[in-house]
Amino acid sequence: MSIFGKIKNAIFGGEAKAAEPAAPAAETAPAARTAISDVDVAQRLDSVPGADKLNWRDSIVDLMKLVQIDPSYENRKALAQELGNAGYSGTAEDNIGLHKRVMSEIAANGGIVPAELKD
Numbered sequence: 001m002s003i004f005g006k007i008k009n010a011i012f013g014g015e016a017k018a019a020e021p022a023a024p025a026a027e028t029a030p031a032a033r034t035a036i037s038d039v040d041v042a043q044r045l046d047s048v049p050g051a052d053k054l055n056w057r058d059s060i061v062d063l064m065k066l067v068q069i070d071p072s073y074e075n076r077k078a079l080a081q082e083l084g085n086a087g088y089s090g091t092a093e094d095n096i097g098l099h100k101r102v103m104s105e106i107a108a109n110g111g112i113v114p115a116e117l118k119d
Contacts, residue, residue, distance in 0.1 A: 004105060006069050007069065007102060008106060011041055012111070039111050040112045041111040041112060042117075057117060058096070060076060060079075060095050060096075060099040063099060079098065080098050100117070100118060104118045104119045
């Protein structure tokens with residue numbers, strides 16, 4: 001599984017998959033596909049034990065630690081490449097940009113993410 005996929009699964013849990021369409025009832029039209037329920041990302045991450053000791057809102061390293069993913073340079077570089085940044089070098093600016101990109105992608109996947117955490 002991709003590193004972003006692991007982060008997404010840690011945040012969304014079982015909600016990351018769209019629900020299957022319900023079977024149509026007799027003499028009615030087929031049911032519409034049920035949408036994924038939106039997840040309040042800040043609330044979910046704040047409720048993880050240890051969140052109060054990590055700066056996950058600003059730090060990609062702390063975010064990865066919070067969701068129990070190795071925050072090594074190699075993993076952050078792989079994550080950046082997954083998200084389209086082949087030039088990741090691990091600088092503070094790169095890490096800030098990577099954090100914002102991850103939060104933007106989480107929002108694009110149904111998460112409710114505060115605007116200040118996204119691009």
